[in-house]
Amino acid sequence: MKKLSNARRIAIRILRGREAEAKYLGVELGANVRLLSSGFGSEPWLVSIGTGTTISGRVQFITHDGIGALVRDENGRRYRYERIEVGAHCFVGFGVIVMPGVRIGDGAVVGAGAVVTKSVAAGTVVAGNPAMPIAGTADLLDRVAKWPSDSDRRTRDLRQWSTEVARGVHGEWESK
Template identity: 40%
Template sequence: MTLTERQKMQAGDWYCCQDSELDVLRHRARVAVHQHNTAPPDPAAQLSPPLAGLFAAHGENCLVEAPFHCAYGLNITLGRNVYLNAGCTILDTAPVTIGDGTMLGPNVQIYCAQHHKDRDLRVQGLEIARPVTLGAEVWIGGGAILMPGVTIGNGAIVGAGAVVTRDVPAGGTVAGNPARPLTG
């Protein structure tokens, strides 16, 4: 049995991102994101209906400020009381799980796709998807970038502008590029 590119992506195998089925799913996400980003503000609203229908799952009292961007949406799971500030981007080629009470500052970027290092294969659109997981009550500072495959433990803090290339333990604080633990 031959796997589709979407099945390969979901299995964490190398896949071609230049695939018609994946194009359709990305278009679906762009439509929902556009609807979310152009909706009038509603102070009583939580997660907008377009995003609620797009995401894999979400808890109560989630708020995603506009503008927002995601690649597929269907790989994003939000816990309860999650807050994403304006300008967040989630390239969810793999599962992105954001735990209860977690807050992302403005312009946080979460990347799951890693493109092939071999130029010839990269030009063919080959990439591999690695999940990103944020525990409960995590705080991600504005402009931080979370790279493919990282896990941020419960209660951890990522400083503004940090580039996180490795896991952050529960309760840890990291900052810088690449992000390093802060002590004291």
């Protein structure tokens, strides 16, 4: 039976995309969510993602704490399950791990590889392990606005253009 449901899940992803797969699993999705990952763990129905949010590749949502198995007494093992909520218009970078009970506020940005163990305030940029605030989203977006844009690239070969951008051919902008 499990093989059949896994095959169905993969078919949904291939035919209808990661968003349809996430909904099939029970993830709550707002409109215009961009999913590049399907790491929703063993309780995907405990994950919600707000409108206009991007979830990059290899992001893992962990909605339970397995350490309860180490308790060995007459009452048996312990269980901890908590929801994870990602607000609207957030960006969650590549390889992020989000732990149980975390709420990522509207407009927040989580840097690649971060381990989010505590909730993130709206409009905050966090990074690291454990994730710590490093800037406000508005400050980050001001810096990103100076990067080359789609209009700089029109009708250009992607390989040549991205190489030029990496070398700074298109003007000076902050690289950090």
